[in-house]
Amino acid sequence: MVSKPNQIQTTSQYGLGDPDARFCVYVANRPPMLEYQALAQIQPLCRGEIALINQACGNGWRKVFNVYAKLLFALPQTPLFTFHQHAASWQDYRDSRLLQNGSDTALLFSAPQLEPVTDRIHIIAGRTFAKALLEQGLAAQLQWLTAEFAIDKRQRLLVCPYFDYRQLNNEKIDYLVSLIRQLETF
Known part of the structure; x- marks a missing residue:
């Protein structure tokens, strides 16, 4: 198979978290520490x-x-989202479970590997990062709902603002939760 220049290659994913995570968030940069x-x-x-x-x-x-932890705790508890079972608050979850083995969460620095049939949810944090991934060949059919949010229901992929209080405030977290719920029932 010949690929276009800059096309995303299917390689293993890398980042922080549970290798079997079903809740995957993608960011462009990793923590600037040697070990990562x-x-x-x-x-x-x-x-x-x-x-x-x-x-x-x-x-x-x-x-x-x-x-990330606030988003998880904004999700209603369902068979897919059991984060509330492991901690009393989002702060406790962040400190005791987030991105650890068995947490079902991952923060990835690689491109999403989209599988058509899976219960994995993919969230790309940042419109600019999402557009760069698309230009590199990410096989997604994003429907832009607003200037900041997009969805590909078939791939169970969302784009939202970067995970920062000003960009992804509580109101936008609630909107993101409503989009995640759409993927849960798709």
């Missing part, structure tokens, strides 16, 4: 590692982890 620069697979975090990343990398990464 050569990731070639999905590496589960250990308890306390998020705090270490926050300390070493600053407020931006703290916001990513906080928004």
Whole structure:
């Protein structure tokens, strides 16, 4: 198979979290720490590692982890979304389970590997990143619902604002939850 220049190649995914995660968030950059620069697979975090990343990398990464945990706790508890069973609050979940083995969550720095039949949900954080992935050959048929949100129901793929309080505020988290619920029933 001949690929176009800059076309996304099917390779293994890499990032932080549960290698078997069904809830996958994709971001363009990884924490600027030496131990994460050569990731070639999905590496589960250990308890306390998020705090270490926050300390070493600053407020931006703290916001990513906080928004991720807030989003999970905004989802209603269903057979697919059992995050509430493991912690009393989003803060507790962030500190005790997020991106760890068995958490069902991943933060990936590679392109999504889209499988047509799966219960995995893919969320690309950031319109600019999503458009770059499309230009590189991501096989998705995004329907842009707003300037910031897009959906491909068949691929169970969403695009939303970057995981930052100002870009993905509580109102937008609620909207994202409604889109995720659409994928859950698709």
